[in-house]
Amino acid sequence: MTPALFGFVADLVYREAGMVLRPGKEYLVESRLKPVAKATGHDTVGSLANALRTATAALRTQVVEALTINETSWFRDREPFSALTDTILPDVLAASTRPVRIWSAACSSGQEPYSIAITLEKALPAGRGYQIMGSDLSEEMLRRSRAGRFNQLEVNRGLPATDLVTYFQRAGAEWEAIPRIRQNLSFQRINLCATLPPMPKFDVVFLRNVLIYFEPETKRAVLDRVRQVLNPGGWLLLGAAESTVGIDSVFERVPVGRTAIYRAPARDRQMVKEVTQC
Structure with missing residues (x-):
């Protein structure tokens, strides 16, 4: 070439x-x-x-x-999932009684949204619903995500054996997510660098290991689009090597353990809502 x-x-x-x-x-x-x-x-x-x-x-x-980079694994980095259960979920559960809504952006072949679903299955109180939307640019990755099937090599990359036998069932040579998990997941093709399609507001957005491939102006635009679909005070999780510092001054950085998560200010979102309704 x-x-x-x-x-x-x-x-x-x-x-x-x-x-x-x-x-x-x-x-x-x-x-x-x-x-x-x-x-x-x-x-x-x-x-x-x-x-x-x-x-x-x-x-x-x-x-x-x-x-497009499609590197992924189960419960990747672990720290964001600890932050989800220890810090984010208590805040979200106290704010409302509706189902918890989470967007897994650039979800590749689906390990992240299914990891989130397993985490919620364990952490949510009985009767509390949840909805997870996974998105990616690749139709092939979305096809695999919707199928909810993973081969032995894929499940060996970070999926604990207890979770495998609890939340998956054999499907020939593969493992398939059980219906109770799959009914709470949906998948959609979304280009983060374009105008987002109509979608519900989310409590949490996983946007991990995506911004590192973008230039500052693109990062700023993507973060702005994500903030518009977060509920007031909603939470954003980035990759370990990513940050909003120097790019977006609206998200609040919240240190949690050995990582940091980001929060959209409730007052800022409420003002946007009021202007939209005028």
């Missing part, structure tokens, strides 16, 4: 998904796009990249999805 073609692909990914591919990532583009090139009848990745100049929207989407 020539530098010019790499630059073209990098520009496409930035425009479509907000992700920055800097020089030096040519190996990533080559490895991710080889299967796409083969599947679409191109001899080389360079040929595929060149064809993108006049390609259909479907092929461009296929290329962008192939280059």
Whole structure:
């Protein structure tokens, strides 16, 4: 792949998904796009990249999805899930009696939203409902998430054996989430770098290990969109290497254990609500 073609692909990914591919990532583009090139009848990745100049929207989407990072595991980093049970849920439960609503943004193949569901199954009082929406840019990742099926290698990446036998059942060579879990989850394709579709307000948003791939202006825009769909005083969880510091001054940083979580100010959200109703 020539530098010019790499630059073209990098520009496409930035425009479509907000992700920055800097020089030096040519190996990533080559490895991710080889299967796409083969599947679409191109001899080389360079040929595929060149064809993108006049390609259909479907092929461009296929290329962008192939280059989207899909690294995930069960209860990743653990600290955010401890913060959810020890700090966030008591606050949310005291605020209302409706079902707890959580958005798992950029959920990849579904391990995060299902980890959240397991956490709520254990932590919520009897009779308290919950709704979890998972979203991703990739239709393939969403298909896998909706299926709720994971192979043995995938469940071995952080899913405790007790949770596996309690919340999953055998489905051939895979493990499938039990109906009680799956009925509380929904999945939707959402591009965080575009206007968000209509959706309910959430108590908590998991936006973990996403902002690190964006430039400051994109990060700021994404955080603003997320804040608009949070309930007054709603909570935001970011990745261990991410922060709103220097990007967004509205979210309040709340240290919890060895991590930090972020809260949308209730007064700010109430003012937005009042203006919207005028």
